[in-house]
Amino acid sequence: MTTDLVLFWVPALVALIATLMVITRKNASRALIYLVVSLLAVAVIFFVLGAPFAAALEVVVYAGAIVVLFLFVVMMLNLGRSSVLRETRWLQPGMWAFPFILVFVLAIVMFNVFAGSGDETKGQEVGPKAVGAELFGPYLLAVELAGFLLLAALVGAYHLGRRYLEERREEAG
Amino acid sequence: MTALQAQALLPYFVLSGGIVVLLLLVAWLRSEVVAFGGAVAVLVGALATVPWAAQAGPQLIDGMVKIDGYALFFLALFVLTAIATAVLSYRYLGPRAVHRQEFYILLVIATLGACVTATAAHFAGFLLGLEVLSVSLYAMIAYPEEAKPPLEAAIKYLVLSGAASSTMLFGMAAIYLANGTLAFGYDGAGLTSSDRAILALGQAMLLAGVFFKLSLVPFHMWTPDVYQGAPAPVAGFVATVSKGAVFAVLLRYALASDLLDTDALHAVVVVIAVLSMLGGNLLALLQTNLKRLLAYSSIAHLGYLLIALVLAGAANGNPDLGVETGLVYLVGYFLMTLAAFGVMTVLSGEREDAEELDAYDGLLWRRPVLATVLVVAALSLAGIPLTVGFIAKFYVVNAGVAGAAWALVWALIVGSAIGVYYYLRIVFAMIARPADGVDAAAGAHWEGLVTAVVLGVATVALGVYPSAVIELAQGLAP
Numbered sequence: 001m002t003t004d005l006v007l008f009w010v011p012a013l014v015a016l017i018a019t020l021m022v023i024t025r026k027n028a029s030r031a032l033i034y035l036v037v038s039l040l041a042v043a044v045i046f047f048v049l050g051a052p053f054a055a056a057l058e059v060v061v062y063a064g065a066i067v068v069l070f071l072f073v074v075m076m077l078n079l080g081r082s083s084v085l086r087e088t089r090w091l092q093p094g095m096w097a098f099p100f101i102l103v104f105v106l107a108i109v110m111f112n113v114f115a116g117s118g119d120e121t122k123g124q125e126v127g128p129k130a131v132g133a134e135l136f137g138p139y140l141l142a143v144e145l146a147g148f149l150l151l152a153a154l155v156g157a158y159h160l161g162r163r164y165l166e167e168r169r170e171e172a173g
Numbered sequence: 174m175t176a177l178q179a180q181a182l183l184p185y186f187v188l189s190g191g192i193v194v195l196l197l198l199v200a201w202l203r204s205e206v207v208a209f210g211g212a213v214a215v216l217v218g219a220l221a222t223v224p225w226a227a228q229a230g231p232q233l234i235d236g237m238v239k240i241d242g243y244a245l246f247f248l249a250l251f252v253l254t255a256i257a258t259a260v261l262s263y264r265y266l267g268p269r270a271v272h273r274q275e276f277y278i279l280l281v282i283a284t285l286g287a288c289v290t291a292t293a294a295h296f297a298g299f300l301l302g303l304e305v306l307s308v309s310l311y312a313m314i315a316y317p318e319e320a321k322p323p324l325e326a327a328i329k330y331l332v333l334s335g336a337a338s339s340t341m342l343f344g345m346a347a348i349y350l351a352n353g354t355l356a357f358g359y360d361g362a363g364l365t366s367s368d369r370a371i372l373a374l375g376q377a378m379l380l381a382g383v384f385f386k387l388s389l390v391p392f393h394m395w396t397p398d399v400y401q402g403a404p405a406p407v408a409g410f411v412a413t414v415s416k417g418a419v420f421a422v423l424l425r426y427a428l429a430s431d432l433l434d435t436d437a438l439h440a441v442v443v444v445i446a447v448l449s450m451l452g453g454n455l456l457a458l459l460q461t462n463l464k465r466l467l468a469y470s471s472i473a474h475l476g477y478l479l480i481a482l483v484l485a486g487a488a489n490g491n492p493d494l495g496v497e498t499g500l501v502y503l504v505g506y507f508l509m510t511l512a513a514f515g516v517m518t519v520l521s522g523e524r525e526d527a528e529e530l531d532a533y534d535g536l537l538w539r540r541p542v543l544a545t546v547l548v549v550a551a552l553s554l555a556g557i558p559l560t561v562g563f564i565a566k567f568y569v570v571n572a573g574v575a576g577a578a579w580a581l582v583w584a585l586i587v588g589s590a591i592g593v594y595y596y597l598r599i600v601f602a603m604i605a606r607p608a609d610g611v612d613a614a615a616g617a618h619w620e621g622l623v624t625a626v627v628l629g630v631a632t633v634a635l636g637v638y639p640s641a642v643i644e645l646a647q648g649l650a651p
Contacts, residue, residue, distance in 0.1 A: 138236065139297065141235060142237060142301055144189070148192065151282065152312070155278055156311060156312025160315055162272065
């Protein structure tokens with residue numbers, strides 16, 4: 001097996017294992033940690049395929065922003081007496097050991113990519129400029145439509161969320 | 174983008190620009206009348222620009238969307254449905270939600286999504302259009318503020334529809350892997366046998382997602398629950414526009430990619446059509462809830478509609494006649510379904526929807542006009558002559574015979590025979606004179622009443638004089 005196949009299959013396997021762990025965990029915050037690992041593995045695959053910009057976006061937007069937002073919400077819900085106990089439990093090795101091993105494997109892959117001659121990444125490198133030119137060239141209509149998709153989600157979330165907020169306000173006042 | 178392309182896109186610009194203006198108006202004024210009036214004005218404006226856009230001729234824009242007669246036909250159909258839904262919702266939402274302005278914004282966004290879906294010539298347009306439609310629908314279904322059933326229905330729809338969308342995305346990825354392009358057309362000559370296997374797998378997954386959205390057996394489980402929980406006018410919108418948009422893009426994709434030339438996929442579509450026609454009608458038999466009954470009946474109707482797809486897409490088929498059949502059938506289905514949900518909306522009380530069949534006992538003696546509209550809708554759904562439902566059914570039988578798809582024709586005949594039983598049950602319940610005398614009519618809801626009557630009259634008018642819609646639908650094959 002050649003190097004580039006190994007560089008694809010190892011992160012792909014990590015992504016599969018991590019995603020399986022996401023859907024089989026019963027504890028939401030545990031599942032989310034595996035989701036971060038899964039997204040990082042996909043980012044490594046993007047990088048190896050010659051799309052460093054997509055890889056960076058995957059890390060920044062998905063693993064960085066969206067899942068961390070999820071984690072915050074899950075952790076902030078049910079702030080009660082048991083929360084201190086729960087946080088102690090989160091610090092035990094069972095919580096972070098296996099995700100850590102998976103991320104370590106990914107780190108080895110990335111190290112090999114950087115330490116190698118540079119031929120490991122396949123295909124033409126697609127940078128931010130090329131992505132931007134595509135998005136605001138042939139895919140302009142798609143970008144505008146995605147804007148309306150977000151607008152619909154925003155208006156819907158605003159309406160549905162306000163009901164909850166008003167209930168909370170009535171309870172408080 | 175050339176001037177001609179901009180002209181072709183004009184109705185879509187009116188819709189999307191209108192949404193932004195509407196949003197700003199609502200943010201400033203917080204007035205329900207302004208939101209409602211603005212939404213109707215935007216929709217009417219989009220409709221008014223259709224003839225102008227049609228003059229630009231078929232335009233493929235960035236390989237993403239294709240604005241042709243077919244797309245504009247669906248735009249007009251969806252926009253008219255949205256206007257009817259807005260008018261029906263105006264009085265209906267009053268007691269159910271304190272803040273009602275956003276509903277009209279969501280309605281226009283959903284319409285834009287449906288119209289774009291019908292134009293798609295590329296998977297990006299397909300998926301984005303469909304998601305714009307679906308995301309607005311989740312919020313529209315959950316819109317009433319106090320009641321729990323709409324919220325439950327919206328969550329069911331959100332989860333299941335999300336699963337269907339991801340199946341579709343996976344299918345699109347497989348198709349891209351085999352074809353090397355996300356555009357609908359394909360070059361069969363350049364494919365190796367392993368490419369063909371991946372392509373067929375992708376198309377099968379795509380079809381599974383599409384059939385879910387069309388609620389065909391065995392992907393139909395969500396339909397009765399979602400219809401039952403959704404507010405009545407929104408349920409009518411889900412039953413018509415969301416299914417019409419998905420069917421439009423399915424037909425377009427099937428024609429562009431020779432989808433049904435693959436024998437296995439052809440067989441799958443035929444089996445699913447037969448299962449839907451028989452299953453939908455059998456499951457509707459014992460329903461005592463009008464919303465659930467209409468849900469199962471819509472499953473059967475979408476099964477009938479697949480006959481048009483089979484004729485249009487099959488290797489020995491007739492695309493022109495198949496597309497014409499699909500369009501005529503959809504116009505009929507839209508009219509009679511909206512008429513039924515319209516009557517239900519007008520009859521609904523301040524809290525409960527008039528969904529149990531008991532609520533319709535002796536309706537003819539209490540609300541003669543509404544009852545007549547519902548009788549017309551039920552007879553049309555059953556396919557009785559002099560209604561548009563008969564013309565639609567005649568077209569699909571004709572399509573089945575033209576394509577020599579005898580299994581489909583037999584399933585259609587058996588299914589329709591079963592269907593007559595439960596449609597007539599609605600009619601008989603309404604004309605039975607109530608034993609305990611006639612109670613007075615409930616409060617007036619004149620704009621809803623007018624909408625229901627217009628839909629009922631159109632159902633009969635197009636049944637008597639069908640060439641109005643047939644001439645429009647002819648020669649529109651994408």
